[in-house]
Amino acid sequence: MSNHDLSGSEPRGSLASLGRVHFIGVGGVGMSAVARIMVARGVPVSGSDAKDLPVMRDLATKGARIAVAYDAGNLGDAQTVVAGSAIRADNPELAAARQAGLPVLHRSEALAATMGEDTVVTIAGTHGKSTTTSMVTVLLQGAGLDPSFAIGANVPSLGVNAAHGTSGIFVAEADESDGSFLNYRPQIAVVTNVEADHLDHYGTAEAVYESFDRFAALLPADGLLVACADDPGARALAERTRNAGTTRVLLYGTAGDADLTLYDDGPGSVAVSTADGRFDLALQVPGRHNALNAAAAFAVALELGVAPGAAASALGSFSGASRRFELKGEARGVRVFDDYAHHPTEVRAALTAARSVAGEHKVHVLFQPHLFSRTREFAREFADALDLADTALVLDIYPAREDPIPGVTSKLIADHMAGRGHLVSAGEAVAAVVDAAADGDIVLTAGAGDVTGYGPRIVEALRG
Known part of the structure; x- marks a missing residue:
């Protein structure tokens, strides 16, 4: 530092x-x-x-x-x-x-300097950091604790994305994208998943995995690594950490050997079990990825002394984080959601959640690739994920901090897609979505760029 x-x-x-x-x-x-x-x-x-x-x-x-x-x-x-x-x-x-x-x-x-002598809980992972950090915060507040928190997204139910609390607990999202998550000194660390991403910073997938090993190594002997048993990267990290014997490890998920087991039979039927019994979770947010995030939050709460029943009850008040399957409006029987998904795994999770909400109706996605380098690395994986939708429209790449890379355009994704997906210009996008959507359908805008601005325009066009 x-x-x-x-x-x-x-x-x-x-x-x-x-x-x-x-x-x-x-x-x-x-x-x-x-x-x-x-x-x-x-x-x-x-x-x-x-x-x-x-x-x-x-x-x-x-x-x-x-x-x-x-x-x-x-x-x-x-x-x-x-x-x-x-x-x-x-x-x-x-x-x-x-x-x-x-x-x-x-x-x-x-941020590390602000944490002082607090008991620090950091949430890391390639996907799900903001949602899980938000869940932990809402859960602890609902259980009567008053944590300080810093989240990389706005959380409507909290009103803010950061606050000073009085409990001596500090909950923070820990961003791996540039390696800066190594600047914290956590007592409890959650890792939701570990995948190759941000290769513009790391260079290789191996360098990404090594950075998470260093993150887990920040924990003290009496600390706790909470890792997802359902994710191969997080599970491998947990196994390496257990073998090193430097800190305690807790696995959560649907896997049979998980220390905290998740039961997920779809919306309205989610539960976790511990040595203290089985507890139903009345989650407001859909999707297996959110059920797993809730299990992680539950595990953190138990480690901090929250009673299991109180933890399960408090999770029911979490209504979502900004840009995480966020409802933007409804018109003509069509619900329009927006999601920050910008990695193939995130796109797949968001579309799976959309499918669970749509039921027998159709799902239409407007996707904006984020970064030339990510599009180049994962074009086929993006196409496979987008093929989960009934209609997939792909905008031009949002460059963010990058300069163009010769030969890298959204066409790389479209070329791998099934017949239901194609490129669309910014001027055509709203009309194309409205033409495709029918009563009962779900529309999802997805990406980390300015695609978030299309949701309200689609709702207005549906009303018009």
């Missing part, structure tokens, strides 16, 4: 040692989460972003000094700077901070 002891008396890495903290890119969902908790814990906070976003006004009302547009003068008298991963090296505030010799922290380093 790139901390400097600014006070002369506070330990390195402590919250007080950071002094006055300035956030570059404070409007981002992850950055605003850390800023929100720091403000609540009494840290003098300032921040800036290119656009004026609602969360910035909220931070300002809490006492943060907020500026719109980047300018070196926004640093003021900051003693530590936190820069979002999307901030370019030539950003005037970042350049000024480096010229002044100020410590510049990654978001994860700043």
